[in-house]
Amino acid sequence: ILNVEQSPQSLHVQEGDSTNFTCSFPSSNFYALHWYRWETAKSPEALFVMTLNGDEKKKGRISATLNTKEGYSYLYIKGSQPEDSATYLCALLGETSGSRLTFGEGTQLTVNP
Amino acid sequence: EAEVAQSPRYKITEKSQAVAFWCDPISGHATLYWYRQILGQGPELLVQFQDESVVDDSQLPKDRFSAERLKGVDSTLKIQPAELGDSAMYLCASSPGLAGVLLYEQYFGPGTRLTVT
Numbered sequence: 658i659l660n661v662e663q664s665p666q667s668l669h670v671q672e673g674d675s676t677n678f679t680c681s682f683p684s685s686n687f688y689a690l691h692w693y694r695w696e697t698a699k700s701p702e703a704l705f706v707m708t709l710n711g712d713e714k715k716k717g718r719i720s721a722t723l724n725t726k727e728g729y730s731y732l733y734i735k736g737s738q739p740e741d742s743a744t745y746l747c748a749l750l751g752e753t754s755g756s757r758l759t760f761g762e763g764t765q766l767t768v769n770p
Numbered sequence: 771e772a773e774v775a776q777s778p779r780y781k782i783t784e785k786s787q788a789v790a791f792w793c794d795p796i797s798g799h800a801t802l803y804w805y806r807q808i809l810g811q812g813p814e815l816l817v818q819f820q821d822e823s824v825v826d827d828s829q830l831p832k833d834r835f836s837a838e839r840l841k842g843v844d845s846t847l848k849i850q851p852a853e854l855g856d857s858a859m860y861l862c863a864s865s866p867g868l869a870g871v872l873l874y875e876q877y878f879g880p881g882t883r884l885t886v887t
Contacts, residue, residue: 661812691876693878698880699880700774700877700879700880701861701878703877706875746812748812748813757815757826758815758876759812760812760814
């Protein structure tokens with residue numbers, strides 16, 4: 658069973674603040690990492706799929722980096738807005754996990770106006 | 771924009787009753803997934819289909835859960851009999867990629883919130 662950990666569990670920031678959260682995974686068993694955003698009462702939405710060490714992806718004010726050697730990925734949000742309030746999930750596809758994604762427990766972000 | 775459809779959105783059922791959830795993936799997506807998300811935890815894969823074939827159901831409690839995707843399009847997940855511990859969000863997702871090629875993002879439906887009383 659793969660262990661995917663996300664921190665912090667929850668985060669409250671003010672509008673305009675920049676923030677980041679962490680996804681940790683076993684570096685010895687990596688194939689790909691997914692990031693999803695899940696707003697309350699909506700469907701989880703894919704943000705990024707990352708595979709290469711050192712990869713950096715960006716979508717608007719959200720960006721992510723990947724370090725497969727040390728087993729972590731950071732998600733950054735620049736200038737947080739209330740509409741960024743959501744749970745952010747990372748999910749690992751391990752080399753030995755077939756085609757099964759293992760999700761972390763998520764980071765719940767609340768952006769106060 | 772195409773979406774994954776799920777119904778019902780909410781279901782309340784009594785312990786020992788049967789319950790079924792339906793999912794219609796995005797047209798053309800060959801791979802379909804059913805996940806269970808217990809409050810405070812990440813989604814856990816229950817079953818994965820490639821077209822009409824089951825690729826992975828290793829985490830599906832087969833004594834009470836069943837899933838089918840008869841024509842390789844929409845899918846049904848059934849629980850019989852429901853237990854209190856089955857209360858959770860049941861998410862369906864689809865992907866344009868082949869099973870085993872998870873470089874494609876997954877597209878999720880809005881989920882069915884099940885409460886077992």
